[in-house]
Amino acid sequence: MATSPQYALDFERPLLELERKIDELKALAASGSLDVAADIAKLEKKARKLQQEIFSDLSRWQVTQLSRHMARPYFLDYVGFLFTDFFELCGDRSFGEDPSIVGGFARFDGQPVLVMGHQKGRNTKENMLRNFGMPRPEGYRKARRLMEMAEHFGRPILTFVDTPGAYPGIGAEERGQAEAIAVNLEVMSRLRVPIISTVVGEGGSGGALAIGVGNRVLMMENSIYSVISPEGCASILYRDASKAGRAADALKLTARDLLEMKIVDDIVQEPSGGAHRDPPRAAESLGRALRKHLAELQTLSGDELVADRYDRFRALGVFTEA
Amino acid sequence: MAWFSKKPRIATKETAPEAGEVSSRMKGLWAKCEECDEIIYRQDLERNLNVCTVCGHHMAWPARARLAALLDEGTFEEHDLGLEPQDPLGFVDSKKYKDRLRSTRKALGEADAFLSCTGRIEGRPVSVGSFIFEFMGGSMGSVVGEKVTRVFERAYERQCAAIIFSASGGARMQEGIFSLMQMAKTSAAIARYREVRKPYISVMLHPTTGGVAASFSWLGDVIIAEPKALIGFAGPRVIEQTIRQKLPEGFQRSEFLLEHGMIDAIVHRKDLRAKLAQLLGLLG
Ligand SMILES: [Zn+2]
Numbered sequence: 112m113a114t115s116p117q118y119a120l121d122f123e124r125p126l127l128e129l130e131r132k133i134d135e136l137k138a139l140a141a142s143g144s145l146d147v148a149a150d151i152a153k154l155e156k157k158a159r160k161l162q163q164e165i166f167s168d169l170s171r172w173q174v175t176q177l178s179r180h181m182a183r184p185y186f187l188d189y190v191g192f193l194f195t196d197f198f199e200l201c202g203d204r205s206f207g208e209d210p211s212i213v214g215g216f217a218r219f220d221g222q223p224v225l226v227m228g229h230q231k232g233r234n235t236k237e238n239m240l241r242n243f244g245m246p247r248p249e250g251y252r253k254a255r256r257l258m259e260m261a262e263h264f265g266r267p268i269l270t271f272v273d274t275p276g277a278y279p280g281i282g283a284e285e286r287g288q289a290e291a292i293a294v295n296l297e298v299m300s301r302l303r304v305p306i307i308s309t310v311v312g313e314g315g316s317g318g319a320l321a322i323g324v325g326n327r328v329l330m331m332e333n334s335i336y337s338v339i340s341p342e343g344c345a346s347i348l349y350r351d352a353s354k355a356g357r358a359a360d361a362l363k364l365t366a367r368d369l370l371e372m373k374i375v376d377d378i379v380q381e382p383s384g385g386a387h388r389d390p391p392r393a394a395e396s397l398g399r400a401l402r403k404h405l406a407e408l409q410t411l412s413g414d415e416l417v418a419d420r421y422d423r424f425r426a427l428g429v430f431t432e433a
Numbered sequence: 434m435a436w437f438s439k440k441p442r443i444a445t446k447e448t449a450p451e452a453g454e455v456s457s458r459m460k461g462l463w464a465k466c467e468e469c470d471e472i473i474y475r476q477d478l479e480r481n482l483n484v485c486t487v488c489g490h491h492m493a494w495p496a497r498a499r500l501a502a503l504l505d506e507g508t509f510e511e512h513d514l515g516l517e518p519q520d521p522l523g524f525v526d527s528k529k530y531k532d533r534l535r536s537t538r539k540a541l542g543e544a545d546a547f548l549s550c551t552g553r554i555e556g557r558p559v560s561v562g563s564f565i566f567e568f569m570g571g572s573m574g575s576v577v578g579e580k581v582t583r584v585f586e587r588a589y590e591r592q593c594a595a596i597i598f599s600a601s602g603g604a605r606m607q608e609g610i611f612s613l614m615q616m617a618k619t620s621a622a623i624a625r626y627r628e629v630r631k632p633y634i635s636v637m638l639h640p641t642t643g644g645v646a647a648s649f650s651w652l653g654d655v656i657i658a659e660p661k662a663l664i665g666f667a668g669p670r671v672i673e674q675t676i677r678q679k680l681p682e683g684f685q686r687s688e689f690l691l692e693h694g695m696i697d698a699i700v701h702r703k704d705l706r707a708k709l710a711q712l713l714g715l716l717g
Contacts (some may be wrong), residue, residue: 280674286693287695288665296647297621316613317613363610364610428615429521430513
């Protein structure tokens with residue numbers, strides 16, 4: 112349950128400290144040298160209260176930090192929790208394989224579906240492989256290939272969004288990063304199978320949206336979704352990336368903000384303290400949401416699904432018309 | 434530039450003052466080319482479609498002047514004139530977004546960074562949209578996204594060709610997530626428009642980057658760029674900061690994109706109308 116201290120965020124530390132103390136007391140009790148049951152109970156109560164205090168009123172910047180938490184469940188963790196029979200499919204068939212997006216067919220409650228998501232790493236080696244979850248064009252083109260295959264075989268598509276953004280590099284530009292994203296937006300809008308996209312961590316701009324055009328768009332409680340990172344916004348607007356907290360407030364990028372603005376359809380509750388404090392329960396919660404929305408979408412025909420998705424995004428925008 | 438050498442020079446050193454001599458009174462009459470530093474008589478520049486008469490550099494060409502030159506005379510009909518931006522996030526940077534919108538509107542006489550219209554090119558009906566780059570760097574918020582979408586919906590209804598002239602730094606940060614969602618909305622409108630089997634010609638001007646490049650701009654059946662336009666997903670500064678090295682000369686310019694197979698053609702401004710008409714004839 113307790114987060115490994117190497118990943119801990121500043122505002123989590125008091126809680127982790129307390130939990131460490133509880134663990135020590137428990138070890139002492141187990142050795143039978145002292146009767147500390149009452150002390151343990153007291154501290155556990157205190158820990159619950161502290162957790163409540165810290166997490167009941169998080170700032171947008173704190174949510175941003177949680178959304179990027181190194182111990183947070185990533186796409187492949189959810190695959191392990193929620194799906195069986197996963198068969199990963201690789202490559203864009205024209206340039207290469209991009210492991211920052213992972214996709215394949217699997218079973219959800221026994222039903223074959225396409226599952227696909229951005230994949231981050233937890234250490235240097237993993238992050239080298241996954242490029243910190245920042246896809247290159249071949250990643251998006253693989254995603255497109257798999258989504259078109261899912262449509263061909265009549266399989267629903269479940270995507271999991273978790274990226275700082277599309278990778279800004281020389282090769283990525285040479286091979287058409289913008290084109291690859293644009294094509295996905297168009298292709299996703301006309302697929303005749305149900306699509307549910309869930310932002311599980313960071314929804315970083317166009318690089319997130321490129322696998323995010325769903326009939327339903329869900330967000331995990333402590334995920335973010337934004338047109339630009341708070342740091343990027345701060346360095347442009349305030350010429351100071353350290354004012355990211357202020358930018359996060361200006362951008363209104365939390366699940367609660369986006370539900371209010373009707374950009375997303377549902378918030379998936381996380382265990383108290385965040386998904387990383389109890390990944391199996393976070394996955395269970397996500398599973399319930401996916402099950403519910405998928406059941407609703409599966410009553411629609413292919414034409415209806417396309418129309419439903421079109422209408423959903425067509426309505427997004429705020430302006431007046433005289 | 435080869436095309437230019439066939440023409441007589443209109444502005445010469447003898448007639449134009451040196452850079453330092455241009456007084457504020459004179460500034461209205463003369464313009465300086467940002468590429469070759471030549472001072473050019475503004476009337477000559479305008480007659481030359483804002484292409485430098487000396488080096489052929491394509492300077493910014495305001496949307497309304499461009500459309501007036503490209504569409505058949507008297508066919509321009511503007512639409513969606515009543516659309517006005519809002520401030521859904523209550524966004525404040527160095528200025529309130531609301532105030533920024535108001536002052537920009539006052540300075541330019543435009544409500545937002547896009548204009549949508551219908552017209553004809555050599556008799557063929559077209560549904561057209563163009564960015565107004567001077568308006569907050571052509572950034573895309575809800576009004577821009579809505580107008581782009583309507584360009585395709587109008588082309589769908591009228592079963593005619595669509596043309597978009599893009600010049601944009603990308604998303605409008607001040608409209609946050611609404612700005613991002615315009616990428617999906619406009620791209621979906623194009624998916625639907627494909628059903629009528631009429632051409633969508635995307636013309637990329639300097640610069641076309643970010644969320645505009647990564648949505649409708651790169652979805653043209655045919656993609657044309659003006660010479661030396663900066664076109665790409667990430668801005669050069671962001672890339673340099675990420676990879677910690679200088680970018681090669683010409684990176685992300687039209688010529689670079691043509692070489693990498695990412696666009697169909699580079700068309701000089703003086704040929705644009707004829708080339709558009711030719712494509713409309715072949716595909717429309
Ligand atoms: Zn020049």
